Amino acid sequence: MAQARSIPFENGYLGEVWALRYFWRSLVQTDLRNRYKRSVLGVGWSLLHPMAMTAVICICFRGIFDVSLREYVPFLMSGMAFWAFVAGTTSEGCNAFFHAHGFIKSVRVPLAIYPLRVVLGTMFHFLIVLATTIVVCGVFKGFDGVLPLFSLIPTLAILMLLGWAVATIMAFATVHFPDLQHISTIALQLLFYLTPVIYPPEIITSQRIATVLKLNPLTYLLELIRDPVLHSQFPSASAYVVALLLLGGTMLGAVAATRRCERRLVFALL
Amino acid sequence: MRVNFPNASHNRKVGPMASISLQNVDLDFTVRRSHVSLKEFFVRRFQGKPLVKPRVVQALADVNLDVRNGQRIGIVGHNGAGKSTLLRLLAGVYVPSRGDVGIEGRVSSLLDIGLGVEPDATGWDNMFYRGYLQRQTPDELRRLSGEIAEFSELGDFLDLPVRCYSSGMIVRLMFSIATAIEPEILLVDEVFGAGDIAFQEKAIRRMFEMVERARIMVMASHDLNLVRQLCDTVVWMDHGRVRMQGSPDVVTKAYEDFMHKLSEAA
Numbered sequence: 409m410a411q412a413r414s415i416p417f418e419n420g421y422l423g424e425v426w427a428l429r430y431f432w433r434s435l436v437q438t439d440l441r442n443r444y445k446r447s448v449l450g451v452g453w454s455l456l457h458p459m460a461m462t463a464v465i466c467i468c469f470r471g472i473f474d475v476s477l478r479e480y481v482p483f484l485m486s487g488m489a490f491w492a493f494v495a496g497t498t499s500e501g502c503n504a505f506f507h508a509h510g511f512i513k514s515v516r517v518p519l520a521i522y523p524l525r526v527v528l529g530t531m532f533h534f535l536i537v538l539a540t541t542i543v544v545c546g547v548f549k550g551f552d553g554v555l556p557l558f559s560l561i562p563t564l565a566i567l568m569l570l571g572w573a574v575a576t577i578m579a580f581a582t583v584h585f586p587d588l589q590h591i592s593t594i595a596l597q598l599l600f601y602l603t604p605v606i607y608p609p610e611i612i613t614s615q616r617i618a619t620v621l622k623l624n625p626l627t628y629l630l631e632l633i634r635d636p637v638l639h640s641q642f643p644s645a646s647a648y649v650v651a652l653l654l655l656g657g658t659m660l661g662a663v664a665a666t667r668r669c670e671r672r673l674v675f676a677l678l
Numbered sequence: 679m680r681v682n683f684p685n686a687s688h689n690r691k692v693g694p695m696a697s698i699s700l701q702n703v704d705l706d707f708t709v710r711r712s713h714v715s716l717k718e719f720f721v722r723r724f725q726g727k728p729l730v731k732p733r734v735v736q737a738l739a740d741v742n743l744d745v746r747n748g749q750r751i752g753i754v755g756h757n758g759a760g761k762s763t764l765l766r767l768l769a770g771v772y773v774p775s776r777g778d779v780g781i782e783g784r785v786s787s788l789l790d791i792g793l794g795v796e797p798d799a800t801g802w803d804n805m806f807y808r809g810y811l812q813r814q815t816p817d818e819l820r821r822l823s824g825e826i827a828e829f830s831e832l833g834d835f836l837d838l839p840v841r842c843y844s845s846g847m848i849v850r851l852m853f854s855i856a857t858a859i860e861p862e863i864l865l866v867d868e869v870f871g872a873g874d875i876a877f878q879e880k881a882i883r884r885m886f887e888m889v890e891r892a893r894i895m896v897m898a899s900h901d902l903n904l905v906r907q908l909c910d911t912v913v914w915m916d917h918g919r920v921r922m923q924g925s926p927d928v929v930t931k932a933y934e935d936f937m938h939k940l941s942e943a944a
Binding site for chain 2: 427428430431434435438442510511512513514515516517585587588591671672674675678
């Protein structure tokens with residue numbers, strides 16, 4: 409069937425995404441509002457959740473990891489915030505198209521706006537918790553230098569684009585392989601323990617696991633966040649290199665998936 | 679295959695000239711018997727065997743259609759004849775498998791009731807979504823929203839989530855939004871049945887007004903009286919093909935006769 413060729417959009421693909429900015433912005437707003445509808449705490453819940461997790465894990469693991477609370481609480485909070493972003497983007501990304509099937513079947517817009525909607529939502533929560541972590545960190549141990557904190561701005565941009573690309577890939581893949589949604593839940597669980605989210609990487613003594621941590625790109629993404637926030641230092645160049653390579657790879661994947669599958673996606677949703 | 683959806687904003691500058699042209703358009707639906715599992719996909723890939731052979735359903739076959747500024751097209755046909763598919767093709771939701779599609783003008787569509795609304799969002803929110811999808815800015819919409827609300831006559835119901843609406847209420851809302859900004863091309867799919875008589879009459883009046891300002895309207899309906907009343911050309915679809923095309927009286931008569939014969943034979 410010779411229908412792989414896609415119809416060009418009026419202002420180019422990204423131009424069209426931009427032209428529809430009010431549309432996806434209002435979808436994100438509604439998502440956030442609906443999530444906390446009728447709850448007393450509202451957005452406070454997205455703050456309370458990682459804090460409660462932090463408290464629970466602190467109580468459970470304090471004896472195991474030989475670190476002071478002063479160090480550990482900000483460490484853990486930054487890890488949990490990051491993980492909530494990774495897990496949320498991946499798992500909600502899987503449903504991005506299913507969730508929007510009504511729009512997809514009735515209007516023609518660049519499909520990338522639906523994963524974008526997902527990542528903007530998870531990014532919003534991430535920013536709240538990250539800001540809290542910075543405050544907690546300031547209270548617990550203070551900052552030696554504020555300048556490194558500005559490195560968070562490019563980091564957030566990288567995470568944003570990375571999340572968009574990952575959500576796009578997951579969204580296309582899940583439409584064709586619905587099992588992926590469940591597989592990704594398990595994979596995320598596994599990845600959670602292979603990423604230094606709750607334990608400091610220094611405590612790992614097993615050479616094999618240390619190698620795995622070194623090969624895991626998420627370790628470097630975490631460094632991009634933790635170095636400026638926890639240690640008041642600029643992230644290493646190697647962390648940036650890994651992050652940008654990862655970003656480049658996933659973006660290529662997302663563009664390829666969009667090119668290949670976008671116009672036929674609606675048939676898969678029928 | 680060549681498909682053109684030229685720049686809508688560009689068109690607005692040139693003037694409200696709208697046109698639709700379909701040439702030898704085929705549309706195949708590829709239906710997999712079930713979803714392919716990841717394992718199946720890789721195992722088959724590895725063995726070099728093709729995946730479960732997909733079933734191909736031809737939804738549109740060799741459709742030719744030319745619509746000029748100011749024309750009002752009615753599409754009639756039995757269930758499953760391809761009316762809705764044709765409208766979705768015109769809306770740009772489906773790409774043709776073969777053939778050429780040329781559409782000039784900004785399309786506003788009213789296809790399936792309940793599709794293209796967020797059920798959990800309020801009527802107001804949905805009004806804004808649809809408006810943003812029609813490329814309106816928040817300012818423009820705020821100006822229009824009072825008028826849209828008034829035309830829909832939904833009043834306080836607009837504060838409720840759309841999932842609480844009846845289909846007639848959704849039609850009121852969607853129609854009011856879709857016609858609020860004078861679309862250059864309006865696509866309507868068999869939705870009036872859900873609205874009450876008073877709203878139907880009001881909607882029809884508005885459609886007449888719109889068409890007078892030289893816009894294109896394409897509607898699919900089983901209500902032949904409505905079609906005769908609103909349209910100047912009728913297209914009779916039959917199993918994905920255009921069976922007849924011409925003046926409303928002639929085509930609806932032929933269609934009616936055919937349907938009567940069918941029901942007598944049955």
